[in-house]
Every structure is written in C-alpha cells, then in structure tokens.
Amino acid sequence: MKTAHEIRPGNVIMLDGSPWVVQKTETTRSGRNAAIVKMKLKNLLQESSTETTFKGEDKMEDIILDRLDCTYSYFADPMYVFMDAEYNQYDVEADNLGDAAAYIVDGMEEQCQVTFYEGKAISVELPTTVVREVTYTEPSARGDTSGKVMKPATIAGGATLSVADFVKTGDLIEIDTRTHEFKKRA
Amino acid sequence: MQSQTHANHWDIFCAVVDNYGDIGVTWRLAKQLAKEYGLAITLWVDDLASFAHILPKLDPKCASQNFEGVCIKRWDAPLSQEYLPGEVLIEAFACELPPEVLGKIAALHQAGDKVPVWLNLEYLSAEDWVEGCHGLPSLQRSGLKKQFYFPGFTNKTGGLICEADLLERRQMWQENKERQAYFEALGLSGIDEHDTVISLFSYETESLNALCRHWHEGERQVHLLVPIGRSLNSLGAFIDQQQALTPGSRFHHGKLTIHLLPMTDQQGYDRLLWSCDFNIVRGEDSFLRAQWAAKPFIWHIYPQEEDYHLIKLEAFMALYCHNLAPEIADAWKKLNIGFNQGEQKTLFSLWQQVDNAHLALTQHAQDWPNEALNDADLATRLVQFVKNS
Numbered sequence: 365m366k367t368a369h370e371i372r373p374g375n376v377i378m379l380d381g382s383p384w385v386v387q388k389t390e391t392t393r394s395g396r397n398a399a400i401v402k403m404k405l406k407n408l409l410q411e412s413s414t415e416t417t418f419k420g421e422d423k424m425e426d427i428i429l430d431r432l433d434c435t436y437s438y439f440a441d442p443m444y445v446f447m448d449a450e451y452n453q454y455d456v457e458a459d460n461l462g463d464a465a466a467y468i469v470d471g472m473e474e475q476c477q478v479t480f481y482e483g484k485a486i487s488v489e490l491p492t493t494v495v496r497e498v499t500y501t502e503p504s505a506r507g508d509t510s511g512k513v514m515k516p517a518t519i520a521g522g523a524t525l526s527v528a529d530f531v532k533t534g535d536l537i538e539i540d541t542r543t544h545e546f547k548k549r550a
Numbered sequence: 551m552q553s554q555t556h557a558n559h560w561d562i563f564c565a566v567v568d569n570y571g572d573i574g575v576t577w578r579l580a581k582q583l584a585k586e587y588g589l590a591i592t593l594w595v596d597d598l599a600s601f602a603h604i605l606p607k608l609d610p611k612c613a614s615q616n617f618e619g620v621c622i623k624r625w626d627a628p629l630s631q632e633y634l635p636g637e638v639l640i641e642a643f644a645c646e647l648p649p650e651v652l653g654k655i656a657a658l659h660q661a662g663d664k665v666p667v668w669l670n671l672e673y674l675s676a677e678d679w680v681e682g683c684h685g686l687p688s689l690q691r692s693g694l695k696k697q698f699y700f701p702g703f704t705n706k707t708g709g710l711i712c713e714a715d716l717l718e719r720r721q722m723w724q725e726n727k728e729r730q731a732y733f734e735a736l737g738l739s740g741i742d743e744h745d746t747v748i749s750l751f752s753y754e755t756e757s758l759n760a761l762c763r764h765w766h767e768g769e770r771q772v773h774l775l776v777p778i779g780r781s782l783n784s785l786g787a788f789i790d791q792q793q794a795l796t797p798g799s800r801f802h803h804g805k806l807t808i809h810l811l812p813m814t815d816q817q818g819y820d821r822l823l824w825s826c827d828f829n830i831v832r833g834e835d836s837f838l839r840a841q842w843a844a845k846p847f848i849w850h851i852y853p854q855e856e857d858y859h860l861i862k863l864e865a866f867m868a869l870y871c872h873n874l875a876p877e878i879a880d881a882w883k884k885l886n887i888g889f890n891q892g893e894q895k896t897l898f899s900l901w902q903q904v905d906n907a908h909l910a911l912t913q914h915a916q917d918w919p920n921e922a923l924n925d926a927d928l929a930t931r932l933v934q935f936v937k938n939s
Binding site for chain 1: 567568643644670672673675677679682683686687688689690691692693698834852854855858861862
C-alpha cells in the first residue's frame, strides 16, 4: 500500500476493482499542511480516463507489475520509444506518459522504468530527480517583499514550473518529478 | 436496508483541531442548512468542550442535544450513538469518518441500495488550483463515491458561508450606529465615539508588540479589544502580569488601551467585527466574517510548513485587491505580509499608510462581499450540488 502522496505518474493502482495507470499527479497544500493530490488516471480494462482527487494520506493498493529499466531512444509520433540494456525496444503511447512527457528530451541518460501490463508497455516512471536546462525565465524581480519569491520558467522538454528568483535562462536545475517542484540549481 | 436510513437528513462530522476554526465553520453551515433549507442536520463533534466556547449553552457532558434546529452529537470512538445514513454525509476538513459510518454506507452500497452523497468539505483557499479540484470524485477502493467540495471566491468553486440576511443585518447595525451601545453592553468603558477601535483575534506574533508600541505613542486614542486567548501571549509587555487576566480588565499605555473581552458566541463576534474600525483576524472562520463586516482587516493566516501560508495569503490578496487603487492595495498587502512574517521595523509606517487610506479601504470592504459571493453562498451551492449529484 502507498499513500496518495507517494503515488507517482507511471504507477498502477487498484480502485473499485480495476487497475488504473496514473498519468498525472498534482499535489497541493490544504489547511494545516494536509496535502491534496489530484490525479489523472486511465483505466487499463476500459481504456477510459478520469480525474480524481485524494487526501495525501489516503492509502491505495499499488499493483506491482513487470518493470524494466530503460533509456529513452526517440519519439515516433504518437509513441515514445524506450530501450532496455539488451537493446529491446518498447513503444509507449504519448498519452500514457502524462506529465512525464514534459521531461523527456533527446539524449537524456536518466534510467526510466517502463511498466508492463499483460505484456504491453503501458507507462513510464521517471527518476525522482531530473536535471534540465532552463530555456526561458524572466530576469530577477528583486524587491518583492514576499518571503518566498518564485517566478515561472520553461525548461528543456517544455515543462513550466516555478523556480527561485535567482535562476537564470541557461541554468541547469534539479526538479522533483513527483511534485514538479524546483529543488535547486544543479 | 431502506428502513435503516432516513431521508432529508444530513450528517456533518467535525474533528476539532484548533479550538474554534473547524467547529466555527461547520456550526455556521449546520445552522444555515437547518434554518434556510429546512434540512434535518446532525453535527457530530469530537470535542464538545471547545465547541462550548462558541456555543455557551452547550453541555459538554451531554451526548446529544439540540440548538437552533441542529442536533449536536458527541463523536466518540467507538461511536456510542447510532448513525443512520441520510441524504448527505460530510466529512469536514478531511477528517477521517468513524469505521461504523463507513461500514454502514459500504453495506448499503453492496446491497445495491442508495447511499448518501459523501462529501469532503475542504479548507478555504483563493488559489487557482481550487477551481480544478472542486467537485471532483475521489475514487475509493470500496467502489463508494466520494467527492471533494472546495469553498472559494469564484463561481467555479463551492462558494463562501454567508447567511441569507447577514449583509442586510450588518448594514442596519452600522447605519444605526449601534456600536457605542454594544460596547457599553460588553462592559467596555472610556471609548469615545471618535476613538479608533480595533478587534484582535490572532495567533502569537511579535508584530503585535510593534503595533502596540506604535499605537501607544500615536496621536489618536486606540482601543484594542482582545478576547482571552492566544493573542495575549504576545502582549506581555503591555499587560500587567500581576493583575488577573479576566474579562473586563483594562491596561492603559499612552494612547493605547487594551480591553480584555469574554469569549462570545458567533452572533456576538459578528457584532464585534461590525462595530470596530479595523479587525485583526485569523484562520478561516473569523477571516471570512471580517470580510462580511465590511471593515479593513489584517488576516493572520494559519502558519504552514515552508511558509506555504504566504502563498495562500498572496492568492487571496490578489483577488481582494484586483480593483483597488494600486498604491492602497500595495500598502495593505505589505501590512498583511509584514504582520504574518513577524515584521517589526517597517510595521509602523505600513500601518500609517493603511490608516491614511482608511476611508478608501472601508469603501472597498463594503463593495467586496457582493463580489466575493458572486451569485450564491456556500450553503446554496452545496444544496444545488447535492441535487445534481
């Protein structure tokens, strides 16, 4: 069992008697530090998708399916192609990557985990942390009196996220792929 | 199985965490649903002693009692009173429902019978993400359907608690200038009609020292009205430690007089907010009531890890100030941020700037409730939400 807070895109969870692949997670803070986790799920039996919300501490059954360590090879629209250590290739639908797609870049060397359901590659789980280049962010907005000054930034791969005010275009930054949060400058 | 349920009945479960916030919100909602919609409401509360502070007639030792059309039941573990599934089941602020309750609705579900509309009523936030989460289902392993219900300031959220006649009653109170009589009824003496009166219901903060020093040395007479509670922990320099801290106690320091108030019920607190020139409030319930009071205020928001509360504060301030003159909005925002960060050095000048804009801020505060409510309050939207579920 995992808590909703621990579930990551690429995990498969059992709800209401069906296996669901997690395509996207978005964690936000509620009152008194409680977390709320919004997920986009795809039902593996019915091929239908839904958006759903959990308390961060809600427990759910994380189904252990076959997984392989793979690296990203190339994109053949609409499939992302991954390769294992023995050079076997696996196609994963772009839709099934969910938010993870925004961190996929050509030449990336991070090991990903491809998950299989009934022999078919159904999802990809990224490493907890990835390092990506900031392709654009506004110059520092010093003078803001707020205690935690953040600003939007676009990174290689296309994701946008909030970064610390001191981050500049061209910087390499560490990102937590579970929360899509900026961790630090790499 | 149908014989073990009762229609037109809502159950609200509330776990008291911070004395008056959770219970304050759920009690207001329960009363409004009972009074304005004729619903049979049972409010299950795990801490009746805390509840009794805002409902003084409540007997904390009594397991079941009725006030203002609401049945209040003690929520103990294991649950000693029977839960009969009704039309709606609300877990307030993400509290965990008793296993007896979950067991009953799971049994109904398995038998193919109608189960209550099950809602998690969440905390109030002005952040953008709330619109995207409001009303979403929360899939359960058991197959039961639960939905998240988010209060909020836009028409894509669940709305804000505001009784149907509240704004009219507040306006009449303020137009009839009832504050002097009210202050006298509270036993507050020495308050002149033109004095500045400020209510204080905050958490502990060094900012209070800074403001008190400023008021103490100021030109105008300031009266600070403080209920016995956490705010007093930060007023040590202005409170005579030898004197018993009892309602009615007064402490004079230059132009500042601190009056200690008894805890009051919710109607009394509303009147207090309506009667003051400025209100310092905290949490969720008093924060919202300060908005309905149509007076300038500081929101001392519940502190969260990694200063996340400042993000919530910024989100609210952006909404609140979007059509306020930029220089006034800027001063008011900085005062709120400074207060929440325990600022001391610049608080003097920030207060002065906000005080200079008091008329404009008051006008804005009078316009704000209609804007914040959009087309309907929380209870109205909640009833409609249940109908559509």
